[in-house]
Amino acid sequence: MSCQIQLQPSGHTFTADGNRTVLESALDVGLTLPHGCRSGVCGVCKSKILHGQADPGAYAEHALPAAEREAGHILLCCARPRSDLLLEVNGVEQSVENRPRQLHCRVSRLERLAEDVMLVELQLPASEHFAFRAGQYIDILLADDQRRSFSIANAPAKTGWLELHIRRIPGGLFTSHVFEGMKPRDILHIEGPHGSFWLREKNDKPIVMLGGGTGFAPLKGMLEHAIHLGLARPVTLYWGTRTPAGLYLHEMAKSWQSMLPKFRYIPVVSDISPDDGWTGRRGLVHEAVLADFTDLSQHEVYVCGAPPMVDAARHSFMHTRRLPTDAFYCDTFTFAARPVAKD
């Protein structure tokens, strides 16, 4: 069954296959709708049905609470159309050049950046051009149809390889392998690029970036791209970690201050012990932004990291600092879904 989908307020229309999610059908025709994990966990692709019927699919309850579902919301990465649909979706972009595809890559470098963070560099096949936007992510494809998402930490101008910053998750299947078994020259099967978290380089508002832990990775890609472009907009990067050692590329972040004319770097550490000798900012990273900005109505904000940090930033910036909904971009580091099917 095919259905006509119309998006408001952009007015875009496309034909969707009833066997595929609304997001998949949109991406097929080169329309990027805001999205993150693509597995019903992060909630970034939440949209409201203004007219029509959809099968909501299987998703994590917290990403779409029952009250929101009853009010007509769906997750575009899970819902399949059951009729023509009129949907409310903000931030739609037309982009045909970076369609996701699958490749085999060789691990070319492994470097321990911190006790629980590994830099994994993947050599792309020489015969393939892998186009992506600064800040997007890839999926590593594993056995049994499992996949794990990791942000690309380098800029697109540096072609030929992809850099990933992988934090070890206790009990995690893939990240444990990265620390215990992975070796240079191993082959990984990847798919990408994915996501709608990229630097909006044509906008002109000052930028505030927040990274929690390895949430620094896509921001590094965006900042390297900004340096490549000679971006003249003011950019303030807040990097929040638990300990000073978690600021695993602190010197590099500091060095960007001499490469980007209006760049400021503010590291923020939450758990300080007297032995750390830390004299910088303390506390939660979104609270540091709240302390420094009384009004974000004329800014653009990029946030990446664990779900509680992203949620706290979104909620506090929009409700107490007048940040417009369409000026908040995020990737939420959720785990791969174990969703429960909904009726």
Ligand SMILES: Cc1cc2nc3c(=O)[nH]c(=O)nc-3n(C[C@H](O)[C@H](O)[C@H](O)COP(=O)(O)OP(=O)(O)OC[C@H]3O[C@@H](n4cnc5c(N)ncnc54)[C@H](O)[C@@H]3O)c2cc1C
């Ligand atoms: C868009 C996106 C981008 C990301 N980018 C990055 C990045 O750049 N860097 C980064 O470090 N992370 C990133 N992440 C997070 C990363 O994808 C996860 O940390 C990773 O998937 C964990 O994989 P794993 O196989 O090690 O863990 P999993 O095996 O998926 O386990 C995750 C957790 O669930 C627990 N668990 C596993 N199985 C079960 C079960 N059956 N029942 C209950 N609990 C279980 C594990 O003990 C562990 O705590 C990103 C996530 C997303 C969505």
